[in-house]
Amino acid sequence: xxxxxxxxxxxxxxxxxxxxxYCNSSTTLSNIQWYKQRPGGHPVFLIQLVKSGExxxxxxxxxxxxxxxxxxxxxxTATQTTDVGTYFCAAYMNRDDKIIFGKGTRLxxxx
Amino acid sequence: xxxxxxxxRYLITVTGKKLTVTCSQNMNHEYMSWYRQDPGLGLRxxxxxxxxxxxDKGDVPEGYKVSRKxxxxxxxxxxxxxxxxxxxxFCASRPAGYYEQYFGxxxxxxxx
Numbered sequence: 001x002x003x004x005x006x007x008x009x010x011x012x013x014x015x016x017x018x019x020x021x022y023c024n025s026s027t028t029l030s031n032i033q034w035y036k037q038r039p040g041g042h043p044v045f046l047i048q049l050v051k052s053g054e055x056x057x058x059x060x061x062x063x064x065x066x067x068x069x070x071x072x073x074x075x076x077t078a079t080q081t082t083d084v085g086t087y088f089c090a091a092y093m094n095r096d097d098k099i100i101f102g103k104g105t106r107l108x109x110x111x
Numbered sequence: 112x113x114x115x116x117x118x119x120r121y122l123i124t125v126t127g128k129k130l131t132v133t134c135s136q137n138m139n140h141e142y143m144s145w146y147r148q149d150p151g152l153g154l155r156x157x158x159x160x161x162x163x164x165x166x167d168k169g170d171v172p173e174g175y176k177v178s179r180k181x182x183x184x185x186x187x188x189x190x191x192x193x194x195x196x197x198x199x200x201f202c203a204s205r206p207a208g209y210y211e212q213y214f215g216x217x218x219x220x221x222x223x
Contacts, residue, residue: 009151033210042201042214043154088154092210097161098169099210101146103153 004029004091006102014110019076021105023089032072034063035088037104043088046074081109113138115215117202123221124192132187132218134202141207143185144169145177147198148217154201160185161207192222 005024013019023032031050035043047056049065049072056063062075076083089102115136124130136143144159146169156169160179174196176188185204189196199219203212 006153031210033212035212042217043203043212044214045211048210090210090212098156098159099144099212101154101156103151 004089004100004102006089006105008105009103010106010108012108012110013079015081016078019079019083019107020073021087021089021107022071022073023091023102024071025091026070027093028069029072029091030069030094031092032065033090033092033099034072034074035090036085037088038085041085076107079107079109081111083107084109113213115202115204115213117200117215117218119218120216121219123223125223126193127191130189130192130220132189132200132202132220134185134187134215135183136185136202136204136213137183138204138206138213139182140204140213141182143179143202143204144212145175145185145187146201146203147171147196148201149198157187157200192220194222196220197222 033048034046037043047063052069053067054065060077064073086104086106088104090099092099118133141162145157146154148154155171157175158177160166163182201217202215205212
């Protein structure tokens, strides 16, 4: 079936360093959403990207949607301990009317 | 407060003993889904429902049943649980035409 590949699976960074997670698809996506799941918590919606080349920012978080709408990234500038968690991308597959999740990137912050 | 609730939050059971995990949302959302989350495998969709009495299989439906008799409720039924169904389960909902999903707090199920 259709898949959304997310890398890396794990990332350890020193507090204050930047972090990026990537999602890639072999097919064109209608849109893509990003979620954050804190340890022990449930996924919480962060943002949705719809347009080709779209860039959105939320404080230290920058989200991008590729020009071909086949990839997306989430970049965190100057990580803080509150950024710890797993970040998921999720893409809406128009043909199947389904939302497919990437496997997530678990971010661990070293103090 | 707009929310998705799940019960129970934690459950330990034995192989073969039927169980139901309830899910309810108060946002009048059309779409509801069940996911299971396992280490290294991310969130995998079990079943979803587009509206009352309309359900469809997700990626890992084997061993599960669902029903959608009311718009707000979407229970997950395990007729004969097995140890490989030990997992963290999430219910989620969203309105038709929108793709932001609201997740419940999760149900941690252990089948021995």
